[in-house]
């Protein structure tokens with residue numbers, strides 16, 4: 001155990017120096033000379049100790065300090081103590097880094113640590129195997145020089161890491177990697193890559209299967225409904241039972257055709273690679289056409305429907321998809337609002353954004369259903385949806401369309417008061433804002 005030089009000890013050393021001065025002074029009978037001699041002795045002693053300390057710190061291989069006396073003993077012990085403390089801290093830090101690396105190596109994913117200049121600081125073994133990073137050759141290289149797929153480069157440079165992306169693997173085009181980036185500390189980034197080849201193959205298979213089955217079922221259904229429509233009235237009216245059966249058959253065929261059409265629309269949107277920034281959708285014209293269809297559908301409901309449309313507001317997007325989303329929301333409001341209701345459709349600017357909103361004063365939806373409404377085939381009231389001819393895919397289509405257009409469906413609903421379905425289109429999809437900022 002080491003103690004710092006105490007005041008008592010310092011005074012003791014000073015007394016020894018004074019005594020030496022007095023004794024030598026009385027011996028040579030000259031106190032000034034004695035003072036100069038003791039000072040010179042003290043200076044030599046101190047210089048000698050400084051020289052030893054310097055030698056010990058810089059040249060000696062010994063860790064423990066040499067034996068010295070007086071105040072210097074405490075200085076040596078102090079330096080020795082600090083050295084030991086630093087060494088223990090370094091060891092502790094080393095252990096921590098080692099444990100972190102062992103943890104990162106044990107992960108089933110490839111991990112790369114990137115600094116604020118996008119250069120690679122460290123990566124685990126899987127990153128070397130699956131991303132083709134050469135270690136330590138690639139240390140300090142920019143990550144986007146190694147992972148050069150345009151999708152990854154665009155994702156990396158835009159800086160929004162709130163969602164992962166799927167990109168073909170840099171070492172094997174038949175494999176798909178999911179990249180997830182997490183910012184941490186001082187602008188550092190943690191890149192996690194996972195092999196999702198199997199999941200994406202299964203997803204592709206599911207999509208293809210649904211699309212193929214729907215497509216295959218469309219032809220026989222068209223034939224059945226064609227024949228049902230062609231049956232002469234005399235045959236339908238000849239027997240009341242046959243008439244009822246034929247009517248029910250044609251209703252169910254129509255429902256099935258509607259379902260198949262929706263399934264095909266959904267798989268088309270899901271696998272859509274159409275670029276949303278290429279075409280401008282004239283939303284006011286499109287809403288004018290939907291309004292005519294809504295008026296036709298509304299005949300048996302008697303709602304009062306009003307469209308409030310900003311005639312100059314257009315957006316970038318895929319017209320067929322946006323049309324499908326808007327008409328689904330409007331037709332749902334018509335179908336799920338009790339007779340003689342009030343429906344308002346809005347398309348307007350709000351700051352730099354555009355908003356599409358459908359408000360109805362129908363029965364509303366209980367909160368427990370709201371989160372699940374966009375799931376495929378989820379219906380609040382199955383019997384009622386069947387009566388309206390709903391396939392249960394409408395809001396699922398809306399969700400996928402909006403996802404493709406960087407937006408989200410939002411729903412507010414109060415039971416007994418009505419519902420509000422809306423989505424917000426960001427400035428990057430509004431031609432006027434884009435033109436403004438680019439000029």
Ligand code: ADP
Pocket residue numbers: 328332333334336337360362363364365373374378379380381385389390391392393394395396419
């Ligand atoms: P469907 O084809 O059955 O209409 P959707 O996916 O379009 O399927 O809608 C899912 C469910 O959400 C509907 O079954 C209905 O219960 C409910 N819903 C949708 N729109 C409204 C609305 N405006 N008011 C009340 N309920 C609605």
